[in-house]
Amino acid sequence: MAPKLQPRVDGDLGSLLDSAAFLHQIVDALGSPLNVVLPDQLARNVQGFRDVYQARHLGGGIFFAHKANRSRALIRALAATEAGIDVASLAELQHALGAGFGLDRIMATGPKSREFLWLAARAGVIVNADSTTELTELAGIVAAYRLPRVRLMARLSGFASTGTNVMTRASRFGVPAARLATLWETLEKHQDQVEFLGVAYHLDTVGLPEKAVALEGCLHAMDEAQQRGLRPRAIDIGGGFGVSYLDDGRQWEAWTSELTGAVLGKRPPITWNGHGYGLRNEGGTVRGTLSVYPAHRTTSGPAYLDRLLGTESAAQRRALGTLLLDSLYDLHVEPGRALLDQCGAVLMRVEDVRDDLVRVAGNSADVALEQHGVLMDPVLVPRGAPAGSEPAGVYLAGNLCLEADLLTRRQVYLPARPRPGDLLVFVNTAGYLMDFSAGNALMQPTARTVAARRDRGGWRWCLDDQYWPVTGREETG
Amino acid sequence: MRYDSVTDVIGGTPLVRIDAAVHGLRNIDLFAKMELFNPFGSVKDRAAWNMVRHRLAGAAERAETVVELSSGNTAKALAVIAGMHGLPFRSVTNRMRVPEIKDLLLLLGAQIDELPGQSECLDPTDTDDPLTRMYHTVSAAGGGYLHTDQYFNDLNVEAHVRGTGPEIIADLDGRAPDYFIACVGTAGSSTGVARVLREHDPEVTVVGLVAEKADFIPGIRDIDEVHEVGLFDPDVYDTIEAVSSDEAIDGLLTLVRRCGTLAGPTGGGAYQGAVRYLRRLDAGLTGRRTAVFIVCDRVESYMSYLRERRPALFQQPDRTHSVRTLTAEDLAATRTIGVSDAQEWIAKENPLVVDLRSPFAYRALHIDRSINIVDDLFAEMLHGGLPFGRRQPVLLVCPVGEKSASYAALLTRMGHPDVRSLAGGVIAWRDAGAELVRD
Incomplete structure (x- = not known):
């Protein structure tokens, strides 16, 4: 049987799983698949990041990367905290404005359409410019409509390292750090239209050394800006702090070892059609790289931020966090996945069980484990008494009439063979795995989303759209 | 002994008995093959030299760069050998985890390329990882590289088939040991030595040691990585x-500490793994047996590795004049001063303003006429005593007024009568709209 990959479950999410009757009730009412989000947890996660700032005496904003989840409830709950929001499309900006975020708490990032730039400038949110061309276009809009100066961060990329050559994947985004002179000229030229706040980077990597190089590169860019007479005061280091999905690192180690064994033909496959997740067998030697999310991480989320800030600058021989503080700079971060840790789950009803194939009412776009390479077992919530105590290794097929529609190509481990009507709960899926790519292929229903919160030992829920942070009990509280 | 080239000194390392009082085995003689005596410091000198010796002349003619996927001893040996022959050396690695080795390679003139980490937002369809791409680049014929390819090159194994293995047999008076224990990195030394020993005596037991997963011992692979x-x-x-x-x-x-053998962690792992394995057999033995393990390299390069994992080994007693020894009373006695009072005090009494931030930040913006002594350096200076006269008033500043407060407390305890700390630090100064300059 396939080895287990049991998900890490904390706090409210844990007690949600213990409430089997409640879960069955909402799926019966609203259908499968069903997304559940836990807005209260998001506020606790914001505090986790803020604690890192406070320990290092740093100021600056924690901007939630909206793209990780579309839920209204989560955004409205976030608006009730001190956190900001990073929006990467026109609709996300409208969403954030409508949820009540103040203008200092909204950062427009990513490549932007003209309409997106217009609304950002008109509303007066912070714009994180992706290129000098975009900066020029923004300045043109501000000038043409006589808008107030827009506060601006400039995204950089392609930082040079000292000592060793720290390689990084080429990025499509940002102003090359080697061509800063053009950026300064553009900023000087448009100083009546934009107020320069500082520089930014966002690297798509789990690698800490690359991020340390980028942060150091930003410090140097800020120094260059100061020399040009600009007065920037913040550095935005983007996101990518990560989540540890699994409870037990040994399970991850065992599973990856078994996969290596299966690829080499030393044990029966533990994946659909012997899929290697990037590994392949060449003459008895394993080649390739395991192309999945590192599901168990010893350092993730706020701890990862703290580690980055504690990393010594190669040139200054001083911790990067201390250099930021010394320089009086604010630090902005844009976590997505990490802020949504333990903030939600996707529920699916079991439709059919044949041998080792379990078909559920939902598909691989509804819970994007495979698309994002996140490997973990779902949690079985039986409808009545459990079917038995004999564990089962099964494959999970979706509701699309396609051979390829598997929720995960891994054989998952369940404590008992499921029966039709049981629920499979894909926990900790709020970050990127919930609705990032959900559609309605074959006219299958897309999941509804409900917001749930603990209330006097039980659970209260409402449709995502109905959620607002006010409970109606404020006067008595 | 006289040699024409330092590469002639490679190999011929001694086999040294480990004192039974140390290992405690009653029926087994345990010997260490002292590969740390190789001229560049490790067992990898043998493989490195054997992989390039016949290719150096051609590489020099074609002006090629020697390249290896290594972050440790192979890179070190190749960097030295390439340098001796006027060739550049490039090390490509995704695991440069020992800072001393990194510095040493840079000192030897190597170029080090560190491969990028995994994507945070993964694209699972992109299975063409950077390592594979790099491998194709450096392996292409006519690409300007002499790629030694230590994980796949049979010359790596051959170095031990011709050298290490026969040397062990010769030093044991023509007998193979009963047990041979080696850590598995490239598998070159263990495979080569095992082949020779088995040919001599098929009964020899070979034990391979790998690292535990999610753990890290320099130069050893874990149980999955060995399959690569x-x-x-x-x-x-x-x-x-x-x-x-x-x-x-x-x-x-x-x-x-007990064997006079300045071994690095790989040698330590081999010793500990050997003793652990042999101890299980020792009690049941009736006759005498012999075992050999390899001491791969030296300890000096692993100070930060050891400090990270066993800080207690390096603990220094606290020095007297240190902020770490401050008591609550010391801190309570600190004099702090707000921004506007500080401005007045500076105008009236002209105290020495010491900015404890980094030179990098000081250069960008600071309080006019302040001097910059970064906190680490200031701490060092204070160990020796007061760095300024008692009649010189002093204002200490740092970003938020926390570090400056502890140093002010320390200076007060050391007997300085008028040292103050800027409350809220340079950030409060800036936020109050007071002047900051850039010289």
Whole structure:
């Protein structure tokens, strides 16, 4: 049987799983698949990041990367905290404005359409410019409509390292750090239209050394800006702090070892059609790289931020966090996945069980484990008494009439063979795995989303759209 | 002994008995093959030299760069050898985890390329990883590289088939040991030595040691990573066991403190793994047996590795004049001063303003006429006593007024009558709209 990959479950999410009757009730009412989000947890996660700032005496904003989840409830709950929001499309900006975020708490990032730039400038949110061309276009809009100066961060990329050559994947985004002179000229030229706040980077990597190089590169860019007479005061280091999905690192180690064994033909496959997740067998030697999310991480989320800030600058021989503080700079971060840790789950009803194939009412776009390479077992919530105590290794097929529609190509481990009507709960899926790519292929229903919160030992829920942070009990509280 | 080239000194290392009082085995003689005596410091000198010796002349003609995927001893040996022959050396690695080795390679003139980490937002369809791409680049013929390819190159194994293996047999008076224990990195030394020993005596037991998963011992692969090694053949080993970094350090400490053998963590792991394995057999033995393990390299390059894992080994007693020894009363006695009072005080009494931030930040913006002594340096200076006269008033500043407060407390305790700390630090100064300059 396939080895287990049991998900890490904390706090409210844990007690949600213990409430089997409640879960069955909402799926019966609203259908499968069903997304559940836990807005209260998001506020606790914001505090986790803020604690890192406070320990290092740093100021600056924690901007939630909206793209990780579309839920209204989560955004409205976030608006009730001190956190900001990073929006990467026109609709996300409208969403954030409508949820009540103040203008200092909204950062427009990513490549932007003209309409997106217009609304950002008109509303007066912070714009994180992706290129000098975009900066020029923004300045043109501000000038043409006589808008107030827009506060601006400039995204950089392609930082040079000292000592060793720290390689990084080429990025499509940002102003090359080697061509800063053009950026300064553009900023000087448009100083009546934009107020320069500082520089930014966002690297798509789990690698800490690359991020340390980028942060150091930003410090140097800020120094260059100061020399040009600009007065920037913040550095935005983007996101990518990560989540540890699994409870037990040994399970991850065992599973990856078994996969290596299966690829080499030393044990029966533990994946659909012997899929290697990037590994392949060449003459008895394993080649390739395991192309999945590192599901168990010893350092993730706020701890990862703290580690980055504690990393010594190669040139200054001083911790990067201390250099930021010394320089009086604010630090902005844009976590997505990490802020949504333990903030939600996707529920699916079991439709059919044949041998080792379990078909559920939902598909691989509804819970994007495979698309994002996140490997973990779902949690079985039986409808009545459990079917038995004999564990089962099964494959999970979706509701699309396609051979390829598997929720995960891994054989998952369940404590008992499921029966039709049981629920499979894909926990900790709020970050990127919930609705990032959900559609309605074959006219299958897309999941509804409900917001749930603990209330006097039980659970209260409402449709995502109905959620607002006010409970109606404020006067008595 | 006289040699024409330092590469002639490679190999011919001694086999040294480990005192039974140290290892405690009653029926087994345990010997260390002292590969740390190789001229560049490790067992990898043999493989490095054997992989390039016949190709150097051609590479020099074609002005090629020697390249290897290594972050340790192979890179070190190749960097030295390439330098001796006027060739550049480039090391490509995704695991440059020992800072001393990194510095040493840079000192030797190597170029180090560190591969990017995994994507945070993964694209699972992109299975063409940077390492594979790099491998194709450096392996292409006519690409300007002499790629030594240590994980797949049979010359790596051959170095030990011709050198290390026969040397062990010769030093044991023509007998193979009953047990041979080696850590598995490229699998070159263990495979080569095992082949020679088995040919001599098929009864020899070969034990391969790998690192525990999610642990790190420099130069050893874990149980999954060994499968990525072309030279690795599981049939070479009678058994494969895992050692932890903790055990490797225990072994290292035994070797350096009790055996006069300045071994690094890999040698320590081999010793500890060997003793652990042999102890299980020892009691049941009736006759005498012999065992050999390899001491791969030296301890000096692993100070930060050891400090990270066993800080207690390096603990220094606290010095008297240190902020770490401040009491609550010391801190309570600190004089702090707000921004506007500080401005007035500066105008009236002209105190020495000491900015404790980094030179980098000081250069960008600071309080006019302040001097910059970064806190680390200031701490060092204070160990020796007061760095300014008692009649000179002093204002200490730092970003938020926390560090400056503790240094002010320390100076007060050391007897300075008028040292104050800027409340809220330079950030409060800036936020109050007071002037900051850039000289």
